[in-house]
Amino acid sequence: MSKGIESLTGSQFTTFVVMVDNCVGEHVYENRAQLRSIPYLKEFGFDRVIHDDLWDNDFRLVDYELLNPDDIDAETAEFPLIHVTNQENLVEKGEQHLVRGLLRERSREDPYILVVDTDSPSTPAYTSRKSVRDEFVPNTVTRFEQSVEDYIDEHLNSTLPTADTRNLYYHRISHHHNEVGAPADSFLDLFDYDKAPPNSPAWEPLYYFVNHDLEQILEKYTERIREALRSWTERGDVMKIANNMDSMLTRCQFSEEQLDEQRGRNAGLYPNV
Incomplete structure (x- = not known):
């Protein structure tokens, strides 16, 4: 069991985490802050991140290894991994195939954190009735906003x-x-x-x-x-x-x-x- 995952979720039994962050989803006016979870997850030792190149803007507030979802072979991918995406990208950009491949190929000891805009991410090219949480168990769901607020309250003297x-x-x-x-x-x-x-x-x-x-x-x-x-x-x-x-x-x-x-x-x- 990864100590980072255990510290993040409090669970000793799963290394597949669905972290719900509404900011990665599509918004009516302007998409913002899609990468805001990365500094938090880096606190737990996770710094290999899959996400859409469009969100990069050639700038990073913290150092991490960016992995393009189009370039990853699920059979040879190295863990732990953070995967920041949304339900639209899973379908429209085909990231659903990568998600399923990674979940299928990883061992139960390999941490995989899926940061997404829903607690039931689906892969409709494979099934319309079940989410990946239903198919790949065990898993843990955590809400980014509550999780990071609890961390700030416990560990930091921030007045922001x-x-x-x-x-x-x-x-x-x-x-x-x-x-x-x-x-x-x-x-x-x-x-x-x-x-x-x-x-x-x-x-x-x-x-x-x-x-x-x-x-x-x-x-x-x-x-x-x-x-x-x-x-x-x-x-x-x-x-x-x-x-x-x-x-x-x-x-x-x-x-x-x-x-x-x-x-x-x-x-x-x-x-x-």
Whole structure:
């Protein structure tokens, strides 16, 4: 039994987990935050992730190995695996074949976490009367939102409302800021780079953009940042966060050295850092 699965679900008897997250589903206005579960699942040691390339946006809040669902051979796949998808992709993009293949080929000791928008994901190309939970037992269902809220309450000193976001990455920043007395109660607090502690995780995305986008600087770079954050962040102050990031990148001329200098100046605000 994987210790990570046991810690995540509390179950000692199953390694197949269906994690229900409504954000991976299709929405009327705008699809957002499809990847918000990844920082949480990484806490339990899972960092090999299958998901649609369209959600990647060439940006990651945390490091993980991205696996394209079209490139995976279920017979040779290595576990543990996270598979982030939705019922529409299972049918329209054929991921139902991959899901069944992985469930069929894995051993009962191989952790497989299916993050999906329903607690009864179906594979209608095979059967219309049963869900994969009915066919592949034992399994455990967990609700992402409740699970991550419980984790935040138990392990972190975050004052960022879960109503604003349930992405654990942002709550870790809030926790870090609270530990040193930095602003921590809102997205704008977390990404106020004039006050961010020098060792805050809030700086990490800036270095990502510097290292990955120097050859592709856009005239409207705020839009590039907003698009990058879309797959990780629920509705909220995304544009204002993007403005703050763009402003600091412009001030530092997209230079790692100047970002380091700005962080050094901020160190003077926090004597204990």
